[in-house]
Amino acid sequence: MTYRLYYWDGLQGRGEFVRLALEEAGADYVEVTRGDEAAGLGTGAMMARLGSKDEAYPPFAPPFLQDGELIVSQTANILFYLGPKLGLAPRDEGLRYVANGLQLTIADMVTEAHDTHHPLAGNLYYEDQKDAAKVRASDFIDHRIPKFMRYFERVMKQNPASEDFLVGDALTYVDLSMFQLIDGLMYAFPRATKRFGTQYPKLAALHDRVIARPRIAAYLASDRRLPHNEACVFRHYPELDKTAR
Amino acid sequence: MTYRLYYWDGLQGRGEFVRLALEEAGADYVEVTRGDEAAGLGTGAMMARLGSKDEAYPPFAPPFLQDGELIVSQTANILFYLGPKLGLAPRDEGLRYVANGLQLTIADMVTEAHDTHHPLAGNLYYEDQKDAAKVRASDFIDHRIPKFMRYFERVMKQNPASEDFLVGDALTYVDLSMFQLIDGLMYAFPRATKRFGTQYPKLAALHDRVIARPRIAAYLASDRRLPHNEACVFRHYPELDKTAR
Structure with missing residues (x-):
């Protein structure tokens, strides 16, 4: 499963907290805004998702993570979601x-x-x-x-x-x-x-x-x-x- | 199980978001700082917990919730924890x-x-x-x-x-x-x-x-x-x- 991370291109910002977890776990992820527009990626793809008038539960702001159909927003929430999957959360x-x-x-x-x-x-x-x-x-x-x-x-x-x-x-x-x-x-x-x-x-x-x-x-x-x-x-x-x- | 809610006395503040969930669910809870000092409650009891030098995982600031041995801090985190127990979280x-x-x-x-x-x-x-x-x-x-x-x-x-x-x-x-x-x-x-x-x-x-x-x-x-x-x-x-x- 490839995660899709949506965050502003060109800066560490809040996205960096998510990147560090994905990198430490060696997870398979795509940095959407740094991708090719021809492949449906790039900043335009992020803005389309943010501004969508029919998306169920659109996010308020980047960063947000797409895992299959699910969109998870807010840095701490993304990490709470990813932590157990990446082996980076407490077992208890x-x-x-x-x-x-x-x-x-x-x-x-x-x-x-x-x-x-x-x-x-x-x-x-x-x-x-x-x-x-x-x-x-x-x-x-x-x-x-x-x-x-x-x-x-x-x-x-x-x-x-x-x-x-x-x-x-x-x-x-x-x-x-x-x-x-x-x-x-x-x-x-x-x-x-x-x-x-x-x-x-x-x-x-x-x-x-x-x-x-x-x-x-x-x-x-x-x-x-x-x-x-x-x-x-x-x-x-x-x-x-x-x-x- | 009686929940203990720790928050500053005298104001709604961030504690109010937790109170509303507890009240809607008809949950059994104690408002620690509004309680009697003779019963080990009151603002002093909250400050002791915040400043404790041996408590495992002390909270940074109120509100925090005590459920048995567990202390859960940060408003959104408390609600994430309580939501399913109170029947106030999505089932999915x-x-x-x-x-x-x-x-x-x-x-x-x-x-x-x-x-x-x-x-x-x-x-x-x-x-x-x-x-x-x-x-x-x-x-x-x-x-x-x-x-x-x-x-x-x-x-x-x-x-x-x-x-x-x-x-x-x-x-x-x-x-x-x-x-x-x-x-x-x-x-x-x-x-x-x-x-x-x-x-x-x-x-x-x-x-x-x-x-x-x-x-x-x-x-x-x-x-x-x-x-x-x-x-x-x-x-x-x-x-x-x-x-x-």
């Missing part, structure tokens, strides 16, 4: 809800990271909300990163099955997403995250272990992994980073 | 992921509604970000409410099983949450939502049908239903509403 049923709760908390932080550069409106240019962005980014760096990361570090420490994973005793999609979250924050806020390794040692070690996994390493080195850029949720605008001291 | 497995995708889209809109009054930082007072709030609220009213609501109206129209529900052919927790979202928007932005019924007739009819359900009607008339207020995600600040014309 209760722990699957724990994993989903953690994934949704990661999603909340991703939204907040996005809003550092667009606090007033997604419809306005960054340049037209730069002053507000500076206030929001400063609060994000001083209060929100520590609050979220102290929490996730504590979750690893208190995981009764293993201190090497966020949930349970084996790698799950939540660990892959945590790598991506940390990676994005380090790209966007290099000065603010300079001491990440000493402040959050378990999370930093998890980040490094994920990078070293053979399939993830191969993916990150491939041209399927797009570089970070300023069209993404994680944007490096030096004026929003912590002031150099 | 695939449609459960459709329901969860819709619920997460509702959650995204709730976050955006919150950010209309706190666009710069949750840590700052509203009074200290009022100008930014006016810009964000204006964008929310002009662009985001129409974008989300046109989408949800379309989902109802294109639901192949019934035009009376968002997903499938019977009431689900997503319909209850949609009532709460609309109710909150009408409270916060009475002028901007004045024509809601003509603009989004299917959603407005769903809202009215939910209110008329006997258990929901009884709940809304009880003192368990707290009034809307300005500690909640939906706040009525007249200066953020659409200008009167």
Whole structure:
């Protein structure tokens, strides 16, 4: 079964959390918007699905995943759906809800990271909300990163099955997403995250272990992994980073 | 089995989406923070759980639900977990992921509604970000409410099983949450939502049908239903509403 992943071409964005799970599992998937229009793929195919007037249960926004007839939307929901099929969810049923709760908390932080550069409106240019962005980014760096990361570090420490994973005793999609979250924050806020390794040692070690996994390493080195850029949720605008001291 | 719901006392907030499902199902639940400290309840009991240094998988924030030993956090996750147990989820497995995708889209809109009054930082007072709030609220009213609501109206129209529900052919927790979202928007932005019924007739009819359900009607008339207020995600600040014309 070939999965079809629909997401904006040209950026990591929220689609990247899904890609990492598909890549780690060696799953067969098609990146629809990067495909050939002649084969019914490309951005037009995604827009047609989003705007369809007769599709049952159309998605609100990318990313969404097609598995046969079923369309699953929302990043955390896609991962909740895929996790067991890819061998990247906890075996225990209760722990699957724990994993989903953690994934949704990661999603909340991703939204907040996005809003550092667009606090007033997604419809306005960054340049037209730069002053507000500076206030929001400063609060994000001083209060929100520590609050979220102290929490996730504590979750690893208190995981009764293993201190090497966020949930349970084996790698799950939540660990892959945590790598991506940390990676994005380090790209966007290099000065603010300079001491990440000493402040959050378990999370930093998890980040490094994920990078070293053979399939993830191969993916990150491939041209399927797009570089970070300023069209993404994680944007490096030096004026929003912590002031150099 | 008595469920324990943990949420801030004194406001509807995100906890209300869970309460509506529990109430519609006539489920046995305890509202922990409204309980007696002598019985091990109260806000202190919630804070102890949030701050615990040895709890396996502590939640990041309220609301969270305790079912026996299991703690489930994040509103949409709690509803995904409870839905089948309460008879408020689609029977079809695939449609459960459709329901969860819709619920997460509702959650995204709730976050955006919150950010209309706190666009710069949750840590700052509203009074200290009022100008930014006016810009964000204006964008929310002009662009985001129409974008989300046109989408949800379309989902109802294109639901192949019934035009009376968002997903499938019977009431689900997503319909209850949609009532709460609309109710909150009408409270916060009475002028901007004045024509809601003509603009989004299917959603407005769903809202009215939910209110008329006997258990929901009884709940809304009880003192368990707290009034809307300005500690909640939906706040009525007249200066953020659409200008009167």
